[in-house]
Amino acid sequence: MATVELDVNRVLQLILPHIKRYLSSPPSIFEKGSYQRPFKLAVTGLQGSGKSTWSAEIVNAINKTGLKAKTLSLDDLYLPHDGLVAVRESNPMNRLVRTRGQPGTHDLVLAKWFFEQFEQPTKEKLFPIFDKSKFGGEGDRLPQNEWHRSEPGEVVDVLVFEGWCMGFQALSDSALRNAWEEARVAAATLTDGADIKLPIQTIANHSLENLAFINERLGEYNEMFMGPQHWDYLVHLDTDDLRNVYAWRLEQEAWLWKLKGTGMADEAVIEFIKGYMPAYELYLESLRQGFFRIPGSNKMNCQLSMKLDSTRKIIEIREF
Numbered sequence: 001m002a003t004v005e006l007d008v009n010r011v012l013q014l015i016l017p018h019i020k021r022y023l024s025s026p027p028s029i030f031e032k033g034s035y036q037r038p039f040k041l042a043v044t045g046l047q048g049s050g051k052s053t054w055s056a057e058i059v060n061a062i063n064k065t066g067l068k069a070k071t072l073s074l075d076d077l078y079l080p081h082d083g084l085v086a087v088r089e090s091n092p093m094n095r096l097v098r099t100r101g102q103p104g105t106h107d108l109v110l111a112k113w114f115f116e117q118f119e120q121p122t123k124e125k126l127f128p129i130f131d132k133s134k135f136g137g138e139g140d141r142l143p144q145n146e147w148h149r150s151e152p153g154e155v156v157d158v159l160v161f162e163g164w165c166m167g168f169q170a171l172s173d174s175a176l177r178n179a180w181e182e183a184r185v186a187a188a189t190l191t192d193g194a195d196i197k198l199p200i201q202t203i204a205n206h207s208l209e210n211l212a213f214i215n216e217r218l219g220e221y222n223e224m225f226m227g228p229q230h231w232d233y234l235v236h237l238d239t240d241d242l243r244n245v246y247a248w249r250l251e252q253e254a255w256l257w258k259l260k261g262t263g264m265a266d267e268a269v270i271e272f273i274k275g276y277m278p279a280y281e282l283y284l285e286s287l288r289q290g291f292f293r294i295p296g297s298n299k300m301n302c303q304l305s306m307k308l309d310s311t312r313k314i315i316e317i318r319e320f
Helices: 002-024 051-063 081-090 108-119 173-187 208-226 244-260 266-274 277-289
Strands: 039-045 069-073 158-163 233-239 303-308 314-319
Touching (some): 002 051, 002 233, 002 303, 051 069, 051 233, 173 277, 208 277, 233 277, 244 266
Parallel strands (some): 039 158, 039 233, 069 158
Antiparallel strands (some): 303 314
């Protein structure tokens, strides 16, 4: 834990000036009255990279400075179990939505409501909770009376939001088609045996129609709450080898079994990760080039990218 804290403190030294600059500035003309929304910090990263741990440690480190930070995971915005089943059954040929995870399996009504809480000084803030251990690892949302709540009148200075596809931005129809066609050509010449059991080149295994479904839903997420226009800073946990994702996620599921006595079997975890790989292939490179790199953006040095090795040790860090 001491190493994690050391890394987080190192990272916080880069983020804190941005937070203090924002909080010391007068409320935007778009804010309601004299109320200023929290500084919005996104944490994104590959499955099993430690997003939740990093988010929690960042929150703890910010709170030690005298500011008040709260966190929520994109996972807590999943549809309830019956909603996930409905998505799966209404798209029977789309393997990407057989399990939770992809854009299209989250509750956009809940997401809109959650973030709108921070646009006005309401008495308390509610933080939804999704329990992944329910229904044999498929998961379900807990009832509202079990959600986390802020203290009445508590001011949230920093909202930390983590999610595996935070920072991903939808492609145009033509760009998606080009990526799919190139992947099909590459798949025809693939000879790497390791890529059969733990594949990292998977786009060609899905129809263009099914990939387009995910891409369209991602575009809706970008517009509503996940695009760069909604965020002040982004921390990205990356890796030098995408196959690390399988080992990391298997390790996490073993921990869940130890903690709660239920979860997914190893084979199910591997299939679960396979469902995420197309998104990494389609959107990860753009994120590596810059989340805030959009026309008209004046946000500079607001993305911190950390490359992790197989043990999650930081081997490279840069702010841009």
